[in-house]
Amino acid sequence: MTLVWLAWRTLRRHPGSALGALVTLVAAAAMVGAFWFVIDSAQRARPHVERFAGVPLVVGTGGVAGAIPPELVAAVRELPEVGAAVPEITFPVGPGAGGHGWSSARLTPFRLVAGRPPRAAGEVVVDAARAGTGVGDRLTVESAGVVRAHRVVGVAAAAGPWRHQTALFFTDEHAAALAGRGTGVDALGVYPRPGVGTAALEAAVGRAVAPYEGGGVRVATGAARGLEEGNGMASGSLNAPWFLLGTTVLVATGMVAAAMGLSVRRRGRELAVLRAVGAYPRQLRRMLLAEGLILAAVATAAGIPLGMPVAAVLADRLRGFGTLGTAFELTYRPQPMVWTLAFTVAAALAASLMAVARALRIRPGDALGEAPQEGRRIGRGRLLTGLALAAVATVLSALQLWQLTDFGGETGTLLAQFLMFALVVAAAGLVAPWVVLVAGRLVRGAAGRWSRVGGFLATANVIFNHRRFAGAVGAITLGVTLVGVVTGTQFFYDWRAAARAAEEVSAGHVLLSETGLSQELLRGGAVGLRAMPVTMDGRTTDATVVTGDLTRVLDLPVRGRPLNDLRGGEVALRESLAARNGAVPGTRVRIRFPGSREPAAYTVAAVYPDTPELASLLLPGLDGTAAHLASGPYLRIYTYGEVTHPAALTRQEYVWHKAQENAGRNRVLPYVSVLIALFSLVAAVNSLCLGLLDRGREFVGMRRLGMGRGQVTRTVCWESVLTVVPVLVLALAATVWTVLVCAASEPGGLAALTSFIPFGWLAPLGAGAMLAALAGSGLAVRAAMRDERQALT
Numbered sequence: 001m002t003l004v005w006l007a008w009r010t011l012r013r014h015p016g017s018a019l020g021a022l023v024t025l026v027a028a029a030a031m032v033g034a035f036w037f038v039i040d041s042a043q044r045a046r047p048h049v050e051r052f053a054g055v056p057l058v059v060g061t062g063g064v065a066g067a068i069p070p071e072l073v074a075a076v077r078e079l080p081e082v083g084a085a086v087p088e089i090t091f092p093v094g095p096g097a098g099g100h101g102w103s104s105a106r107l108t109p110f111r112l113v114a115g116r117p118p119r120a121a122g123e124v125v126v127d128a129a130r131a132g133t134g135v136g137d138r139l140t141v142e143s144a145g146v147v148r149a150h151r152v153v154g155v156a157a158a159a160g161p162w163r164h165q166t167a168l169f170f171t172d173e174h175a176a177a178l179a180g181r182g183t184g185v186d187a188l189g190v191y192p193r194p195g196v197g198t199a200a201l202e203a204a205v206g207r208a209v210a211p212y213e214g215g216g217v218r219v220a221t222g223a224a225r226g227l228e229e230g231n232g233m234a235s236g237s238l239n240a241p242w243f244l245l246g247t248t249v250l251v252a253t254g255m256v257a258a259a260m261g262l263s264v265r266r267r268g269r270e271l272a273v274l275r276a277v278g279a280y281p282r283q284l285r286r287m288l289l290a291e292g293l294i295l296a297a298v299a300t301a302a303g304i305p306l307g308m309p310v311a312a313v314l315a316d317r318l319r320g321f322g323t324l325g326t327a328f329e330l331t332y333r334p335q336p337m338v339w340t341l342a343f344t345v346a347a348a349l350a351a352s353l354m355a356v357a358r359a360l361r362i363r364p365g366d367a368l369g370e371a372p373q374e375g376r377r378i379g380r381g382r383l384l385t386g387l388a389l390a391a392v393a394t395v396l397s398a399l400q401l402w403q404l405t406d407f408g409g410e411t412g413t414l415l416a417q418f419l420m421f422a423l424v425v426a427a428a429g430l431v432a433p434w435v436v437l438v439a440g441r442l443v444r445g446a447a448g449r450w451s452r453v454g455g456f457l458a459t460a461n462v463i464f465n466h467r468r469f470a471g472a473v474g475a476i477t478l479g480v481t482l483v484g485v486v487t488g489t490q491f492f493y494d495w496r497a498a499a500r501a502a503e504e505v506s507a508g509h510v511l512l513s514e515t516g517l518s519q520e521l522l523r524g525g526a527v528g529l530r531a532m533p534v535t536m537d538g539r540t541t542d543a544t545v546v547t548g549d550l551t552r553v554l555d556l557p558v559r560g561r562p563l564n565d566l567r568g569g570e571v572a573l574r575e576s577l578a579a580r581n582g583a584v585p586g587t588r589v590r591i592r593f594p595g596s597r598e599p600a601a602y603t604v605a606a607v608y609p610d611t612p613e614l615a616s617l618l619l620p621g622l623d624g625t626a627a628h629l630a631s632g633p634y635l636r637i638y639t640y641g642e643v644t645h646p647a648a649l650t651r652q653e654y655v656w657h658k659a660q661e662n663a664g665r666n667r668v669l670p671y672v673s674v675l676i677a678l679f680s681l682v683a684a685v686n687s688l689c690l691g692l693l694d695r696g697r698e699f700v701g702m703r704r705l706g707m708g709r710g711q712v713t714r715t716v717c718w719e720s721v722l723t724v725v726p727v728l729v730l731a732l733a734a735t736v737w738t739v740l741v742c743a744a745s746e747p748g749g750l751a752a753l754t755s756f757i758p759f760g761w762l763a764p765l766g767a768g769a770m771l772a773a774l775a776g777s778g779l780a781v782r783a784a785m786r787d788e789r790q791a792l793t
Helices: 002-013 015-044 070-077 102-107 172-179 198-215 222-229 239-265 268-276 281-321 334-359 364-369 380-402 409-442 444-450 454-464 466-504 575-581 651-665 668-693 696-704 709-744 750-756 759-792
Strands: 057-060 082-088 097-101 110-115 123-127 138-143 146-158 166-170 187-192 218-221 509-511 527-536 539-547 570-574 588-592 600-608 617-619 636-639 648-650
Touching: 015 239, 015 281, 015 334, 015 668, 057 198, 057 222, 070 082, 070 187, 070 198, 082 097, 082 102, 082 198, 097 102, 097 172, 102 166, 102 172, 102 187, 110 123, 123 138, 138 172, 146 166, 166 172, 187 198, 198 218, 218 222, 239 281, 239 334, 239 668, 281 334, 380 409, 409 444, 409 454, 409 466, 409 709, 444 454, 454 709, 466 651, 466 668, 466 709, 466 750, 466 759, 509 651, 570 575, 575 600, 648 651, 668 709, 668 759, 696 709, 696 759, 709 750, 709 759
Parallel strands: 097 166, 123 146, 539 617, 570 600
Antiparallel strands: 057 187, 057 218, 082 187, 110 146, 123 166, 138 146, 509 636, 509 648, 527 539, 527 588, 527 636, 570 617, 588 600
16 A cells, blocks of 8 residues: 555656656547447447338348349248248338338338328338428439439338338339339248247248258348348448557557656656665566556546547448448447456556566666766667668569569559558658758758747757657657558559549440439440349359440450350359459359359350459349349449430549549548557657656756746747658658659559648648647646746745
């Protein structure tokens, strides 16, 4: 207890020393807690059952349109345990709204509260939640890119909660036409005969479905019915939150260790006194561990409440990314709080142990007699290591620019680029203190002329005591350079996706729509593409089904038969899939479609290059075992001539769309880099401010020499400017280097080089670093002079 009391007294006596470590711990606890809340909510969430709330068992395919064949529907209906089997068709009719056939309304909690059911193609029953719509109104419905007017003949209300969907009901025939379905259905709701329990029904239906399970058909009861509605978490959806959490833990641990180490080093003399008067190393270790526990408790108490609103922001962003579904609901349970406390305590204790290990290496007599060794140069090992890493990065850059080495295809090239980027970031962080030193020498004369007192003294301090600023300089450089390199590279790959689309797409217009595109739009030689999951030789992959002459709208070099000459029973493969399976033109493969009992044999007739325009397989149409699948809607339609459809993009607009699409697929990594950069800036500002708190005697001496308080503060602010600005320039130079290497590797990339430099990311980050450094410097100077005056009096 004595050591705990002493630790508490030490923290009270030196609040400035503890403040930097506490701020870092609070930030770490808040971010870790926020991610834990999101992950815990996602792991504990049960799928919401809404659309299938009125039926105990559902046969589904996980959202594959029309994948349940009519023979399976008939087989389920003939089971003695089945009282009724109701087919379900679902298709989008606008943002957040789904269309269905009226016969499937019994599967839902909806019941008519006004009007009557639909009986003709132009009639619709609406959800009561659709405000301002009643019986007799005209309603415009967009389905598969076609807008049609309907008359509202009924209003239905849900008996239970209905939060994540909006429903419209049409006649069964009209719903099938709007959805573009073939003979298959999307799902099958199954009711038992009187006296048959859910378990017996599930067993019976499971036996009927078993031959189709290889085609993705499955039986769902209970909460699993929500998965068939799309209200559950997709497989692998938590990979991004876990990755972000792991990154946060690693970076936060390093930043906490740096902050705690700096706090302990500021009290080196105090610890030496304790050792000189008889304190054992184990006693000092326990005292510092007690300080860490106190800081961890305070940081957790402050960090968890701060993490709750941060978790809400993170959840919204992850919903926008598509990582979390629209039905995801954030909850705040005790378990993430416990894990956050455990992390904070572990990080604080580990940081305390690392800091005290260094402090205990100093002998009491040496520590009591040592004076601050200002002006010492940083060891040359750091500079030589940074230059060596920069040299290796330069060699890798040259090899990529001149293409002197085969890195093993596109994957090997990406790995080589990633290694180069990592070396550039690390090298910048290591050589940053010398960049500040050189920059100070270069601007010494100009700074002295600009400000004869503050500028002159600040430049002299930065040059003579540049070792003092090394920790802050390295942290800022690492953070800002990482953001610049990652986002700049992302901009380049977005541009490359657009450039490849410009090379491959020769159509004048491309039609795109979130609700798909109807076959009605396939006119005048247009080419339509549909996508679906398939299994080839036992491995799941994606297939593109084409309607029309693909060679008119896509310019792709092909090995084998032209893509417009594929016949029934033939398939084309992309190069990566063909290489992985050892397939060449003439190879026989077996493909199983969703809802099929058996795979069908196909002959590989062509191999085309990897392109985002096409999936791994290309089929000229659906026949044989895939005849039940939907005939639409299309994913994209390529066309020529004048097009007035609102979903049509010109070729130039489509190229820009491809860049945005690529950015959307890779948007997590830039946010990870920004997260690391923010932690780095916190650590850097903390290092700067704690270093200023140690200079109280220096500031008081300036005051006794006649300098005003404002002059002292301006001198320190000049030091911050002379420290931060050079490393921001260094980060920009490293960013330009990496994007230059990328741009020079692609034809025409140099012309767009300036657009790859992420000024929109670097400018606010650099401005934030500068403002934080200036604000922290001003506050630290005031605190240092106040404490020193009290000590002298």
